[in-house]
Amino acid sequence: MELAIIAITPGGARLARRLGAESNEVDVYLPARYRESDGCRYFAEPVAELLPQLFNRYRGLVCIMATGIVVRVLAPHLRGKQADPAVVVMDEAGRFAISLLSGHLGGANELAHELAELTGGQAVVTTATDVNGLPAWDDVARQAGLGIEPVEHIRHLNSLLLEGKKIALVDRDGLVAGFFEDVPGVRVFGNFAEAMQSGSDGMVFVTHRHLPGLDKQPNLLVLRPRDLVVGIGCNRGTSLEEIEAVVTAELEKAFLSFASIACLATITDKADEQGLHLFARRHGLSVEYHVAEDLNRVELASEISEHALAAVGAKGVCEPAAILSAGGGVLLVKKKKSGNVTVAVAQKQ
Known part of the structure; x- marks a missing residue:
């Protein structure tokens, strides 16, 4: 309920x-x-x-x-x-x-x-934006199913809306731009560079890209589409902490935001893997499970894993699981192995 x-x-x-x-x-x-x-x-x-x-x-x-x-x-x-x-x-x-x-x-x-x-x-x-008939950034984000970073910047960007100040919006997939078509001061740009050079009083980026130092840019608000699927393979008994560290590190290396994770994906053999369950619960993520037969039908970007084939009957786990849960979406991060964990990232179609 x-x-x-x-x-x-x-x-x-x-x-x-x-x-x-x-x-x-x-x-x-x-x-x-x-x-x-x-x-x-x-x-x-x-x-x-x-x-x-x-x-x-x-x-x-x-x-x-x-x-x-x-x-x-x-x-x-x-x-x-x-x-x-x-x-x-x-x-x-x-x-x-x-x-x-x-x-x-x-x-x-x-x-x-x-x-x-x-x-x-x-x-x-x-709320002031509603009273003035304006679409607030946080309300629009909720309606579009987007995350927000940093939440503390919402007040400033909504204030700029109320004051009619210039706000540069980068929204390549058109997830929120339609809400602001008739809002004075909001202008849509094709990329981050154009927006940053526009001389605008504030900026809103809709992206799953990791942007460091957001807390030091009070005029920038990032709306996060939840369109990343993280495929995970791990050895039996791998801890929550190790899984979390590897996922976080690989996302940062690929300049992808943790806040844009839609779900995790793995093989059904990992349905009782406690570390994976705890990791998902800590971050409020669901885990999707796939049987080996389905994983083996997916063309791999990396070499076949002889270890996975012998252990669980799948030619690979993290890559095909990510692709399946992404609905056949593009693979953004090929299989990366660190310690007891393998990670791949696909973007939902």
Whole structure:
């Protein structure tokens, strides 16, 4: 489940049940005294204990209660806009849906509008770009499924939008350029060099390329397409730390961003490899597994691995796994071996 609706009054409970009935992907939390046989979740602990638990568990919270309660309870638990879930506060009559937290990155602004439409109420959105009818960089990135680096630069680049300053946008695949066609000051350039020589007040690059020293360039924001598949082969018992070190090093050598990893790929024989599982979990990545027969159908860029052929029946692991999970995409990094780990990188089509 991604969304939790929490209410604490009889009227709020009625609205929560109504909203919860609109989707199967919503959990509704109500005080135990309102228990019915309706599939809702009922709690006995104080809401001051419940909300922080749900805050760390869901991608969005709809709190049907006073705004002050939510602010006081959640304030000590805020981690930053890149990590906090969306929080929308509603009155029990459904008249207002207030985007309280993570309006852009978390999607609270959009959620507030959706809830207001369901209740016939009014969405209350206070972010400056929305008030001025401008597409904020972080909101556009969320809609396009892009990562952001550094998150701390969002405020400055959004401020430049509000001030109508010149912003150079490099977006070779057209992932976000369409959002800014009619925005004064935003100009699209074909490459980084042209953008950097344009004399613009700010720059936004949409790329999976590793750009060192981003934290020292406050006028530069990078939006990361998640289009890289990292194929991994490793010896039995290889540690999380070794896998992480090799993947990080090979990406940096190829000037590719870790933040653009879409998923990991390997052979099914590695489904119980603890180090690989821990590495994926640490970075919030999924792992796709392929059987040897499918791997052997992929034409390799490197020589056949006699070791892999003898051990798992595959002519290679990291290269073909990366290509398969990339949907036949181009191989950006051929097989690289370091210690107990082999790594290859393919770009999704």
